[in-house]
Amino acid sequence: MKIGVLALQGDFEAHERRLAELGAQPVAVRYARQLDAIDGLILPGGESTANLLLLKGEGLWEPLRRFAAEKPVLGTCAGAILLAREVAGPSQRSLGAMDFAIERNAYGRQIDSSIRRVEPERAFTERTRPGALEAVLIRAPIVRSVGPQVEVLIRDGKDPIMLEQGPRLAATFHAELTDDTRVHELFLAKVGRR
Amino acid sequence: MYLTDEFRLKVGLAEQLKGGVIMDVTNAEQARIAQNAGAAAVMALERVPADIRKEGGVARMANIAVIREIMETVSIPVMAKVRIGHFAEAMVLEALHVDYIDESEVLTPADEEHHIDKRGFKTPFVCGARNLGEALRRIGEGAAMIRTKGEAGSGNIVEAVRHMRAIQREMKQLTVTGKDELPAAAKELQSPLELVEWTAARGKLPTPNFSAGGIATPADAALVMSLGAEAVFVGSGIFKSADPERRAAAVVKATTFYSDPDKLLEACADLGEPMPGLEIGKIAQDDLLQTRGW
Numbered sequence: 335m336k337i338g339v340l341a342l343q344g345d346f347e348a349h350e351r352r353l354a355e356l357g358a359q360p361v362a363v364r365y366a367r368q369l370d371a372i373d374g375l376i377l378p379g380g381e382s383t384a385n386l387l388l389l390k391g392e393g394l395w396e397p398l399r400r401f402a403a404e405k406p407v408l409g410t411c412a413g414a415i416l417l418a419r420e421v422a423g424p425s426q427r428s429l430g431a432m433d434f435a436i437e438r439n440a441y442g443r444q445i446d447s448s449i450r451r452v453e454p455e456r457a458f459t460e461r462t463r464p465g466a467l468e469a470v471l472i473r474a475p476i477v478r479s480v481g482p483q484v485e486v487l488i489r490d491g492k493d494p495i496m497l498e499q500g501p502r503l504a505a506t507f508h509a510e511l512t513d514d515t516r517v518h519e520l521f522l523a524k525v526g527r528r
Numbered sequence: 529m530y531l532t533d534e535f536r537l538k539v540g541l542a543e544q545l546k547g548g549v550i551m552d553v554t555n556a557e558q559a560r561i562a563q564n565a566g567a568a569a570v571m572a573l574e575r576v577p578a579d580i581r582k583e584g585g586v587a588r589m590a591n592i593a594v595i596r597e598i599m600e601t602v603s604i605p606v607m608a609k610v611r612i613g614h615f616a617e618a619m620v621l622e623a624l625h626v627d628y629i630d631e632s633e634v635l636t637p638a639d640e641e642h643h644i645d646k647r648g649f650k651t652p653f654v655c656g657a658r659n660l661g662e663a664l665r666r667i668g669e670g671a672a673m674i675r676t677k678g679e680a681g682s683g684n685i686v687e688a689v690r691h692m693r694a695i696q697r698e699m700k701q702l703t704v705t706g707k708d709e710l711p712a713a714a715k716e717l718q719s720p721l722e723l724v725e726w727t728a729a730r731g732k733l734p735t736p737n738f739s740a741g742g743i744a745t746p747a748d749a750a751l752v753m754s755l756g757a758e759a760v761f762v763g764s765g766i767f768k769s770a771d772p773e774r775r776a777a778a779v780v781k782a783t784t785f786y787s788d789p790d791k792l793l794e795a796c797a798d799l800g801e802p803m804p805g806l807e808i809g810k811i812a813q814d815d816l817l818q819t820r821g822w
Contacts, residue, residue: 342784343568345543364785379544380568381604387566388784391777412544424603438603444541444627445650449533472540473605473627511540 335525338363338372340398342388344380344412348510352518366397374406374501374525377413379472379508382438385412386427402431406501406528408521414497414504415475422478432499433481436506440476447472450490458487458496461523462516469495469507477506501528538652538672541605541627542736545569545673545759549749549780550738552576552763555594556601562766565776568759569605569628572598577634577681578764578803581815587635589617595624607654612821613639622651628673630654631666633820634680634763643821646670656740658691658818660698664719664727665822667735674733676757677818678741681764683805685748687818688741692755695737702728741818744769744802746782746795753786770800 337353339346341362350360353376361372369375375398377385389395401407402417409417418428420435441447450469459465469490477494480486488496488505496505496517501524509517548568553559559570574590575583589610599606605627610617612631617638621629631644633656646653647670656677657663663674676695678688698717702724705713710728714721726734739757743749744765752760760783762776769775778795785791813819 341547343547343566343780345546347546348543364788380546381544381548383563383604384548384566384568384780387564387777388780391566391781443599443625444537444605444652445622445625447537447541449537470536470540472537472544508540508543511536511543 335359335374335522336361336372337522337525338368338375340375340377340385340413342392343384344378345508345510346378346380349376349378352510352515356515356518356522358522364392366394369397369401373528374408374521375401376521377407377409377416378510379411379413382412382415383426385416399429399431402429402502404501406521406525407431408503408505408517410505410508410510411472411474414506417502417504419481432497432502432504433483434477434494434497434504435479436475436477438475439473441471441474444473447474452488452490452495454488454496455486457485457498458516458520462520467514467516468512470511471507474506534650535672539735541652542654542673545605545738546736547784548759549776549783550607550759550761551766551776552761553598553767556597558767558772559598559602559606561773562776563602563604565773566780567604567776569607570598570602571630571761572606572608572626573634576764576767577817578683578768579681580634581681589614589621589635592620592624595621595626599624599626609635610644611635612637613642613644615644618644618649618651622649626651628652628654631671632656633677633817637820643669654738656818656821657695659694660702660727661717661719662822663695663733663737664717664723667733668720668723671735673736673738675738675740675761676752678739678743679808679811680741680817682742682808682811683744683765683768683803684808685742685744685751686808688739688743688752689755691741692739692752692757695733696756699727699731699733703731743779744805746778746799747792749779750782750786750792753783759783764803768803775799775802
């Protein structure tokens with residue numbers, strides 16, 4: 335299974351390592367033409383403003399929007415921001431591939447970053463494995479509202495931190511920065527089923 | 529130490545900056561230009577290194593009002609510099625909630641023997657290094673990101689190249705050093721054995737390894753990325769050039785597409801004049817910034 339990782343700016347290498355660990359073939363995606371040759375795509379963490387500028391400047395925006403509208407995509411942190419329907423704090427363009435509203439840097443600055451231990455919803459554990467999950471939240475966004483088509487897979491208190499809509503997954507935490515492989519396993523399972 | 533939540537969060541932010549460009553800015557307007565050009569973060573300081581070099585005098589932590597205005601203006605991470613060993617300046621920046629602190633040789637050192645004990649801070653630190661031993665000593669003190677020192681404000685890439693090559697070469701050597709020889713290697717490197725062992729097992733630093741000091745053109749950024757830098761800092765190179773907006777965007781592009789000749793050509797074309805450069809041999813020994821810190 336070939337899984338692309340958008341490799342313009344951010345922690346794409348951590349995702350590539352995780353994919354290789356799980357037996358998938360990671361592909362660092364920097365050009366639109368590469369989107370035709372992959373089964374799924376990960377939008378990594380990084381700075382969403384930097385990623386937006388590169389996406390637009392390098393002719394990737396439209397091809398990526400079309401890809402995300404149909405194919406399996408996993409976005410973590412800045413990647414989740416790209417997938418959202420609406421972005422605040424400050425507002426910026428997004429792919430609108432999933433029906434949720436998100437606020438950037440909503441916990442505060444780096445000093446407010448944290449690692450939380452959370453109990454995922456059954457919709458997550460039944461398809462992976464039971465047990466608490468470590469959510470690494472770094473200058474993370476907060477999901478402010480979720481549309482009817484979106485299922486919440488993991489919450490931290492009342493805040494949804496992982497969402498699913500069709501073939502797409504969004505996590506506000508960095509699943510690539512822990513030893514817990516369940517988020518990527520779930521994504522690969524979704525890609526495999528198609 | 530590496531497995532604590534706190535250290536993982538510090539390194540975690542550095543991970544997010546990979547493949548990106550961190551730009552020196554001296555006011556909110558420059559910070560806005562940097563963000564609009566695709567900077568992954570900005571570094572707030574009072575004067576860029578080229579001006580510090582020219583004007584002389586004691587260079588200190590930037591004016592708090594300026595740092596605060598920059599923090600209010602941009603949504604990307606904001607870093608700021610403190611003098612080597614000046615833990616009180618670092619306390620001030622932590623209280624201000626800057627995202628990263630650079631204990632920097634570009635400012636005038638406050639302590640000629642001791643670097644800051646960075647383990648006591650919740651705010652992550654980046655420190656400069658010229659070789660592997662220096663890098664591992666800083667990480668031992670709690671730094672969560674290493675950058676080459678290069679020679680700041682020179683517009684000359686030669687020192688950053690020297691330092692990046694030295695770090696890569698020394699790491700490679702460690703990977704083929706016997707386990708029983710690592711204690712002697714640690715002594716030679718003047719670094720904690722635990723960190724030397726970690727590096728030997730993996731052939732990389734326990735933290736991200738970025739490049740700084742003398743990067744003035746998109747091609748310079750591509751060069752250090754090709755040599756193993758995971759992101760670049762650009763100091764005087766942008767706002768001392770003829771067209772900062774275009775140059776900033778071009779360096780961002782070159783950092784992402786560092787191995788693609790056609791994209792590099794696009795990045796290098798029509799840029800206007802770069803900052804003037806200095807020959808390292810013509811800089812008086814006393815004026816070298818890289819020899820500050822140990």
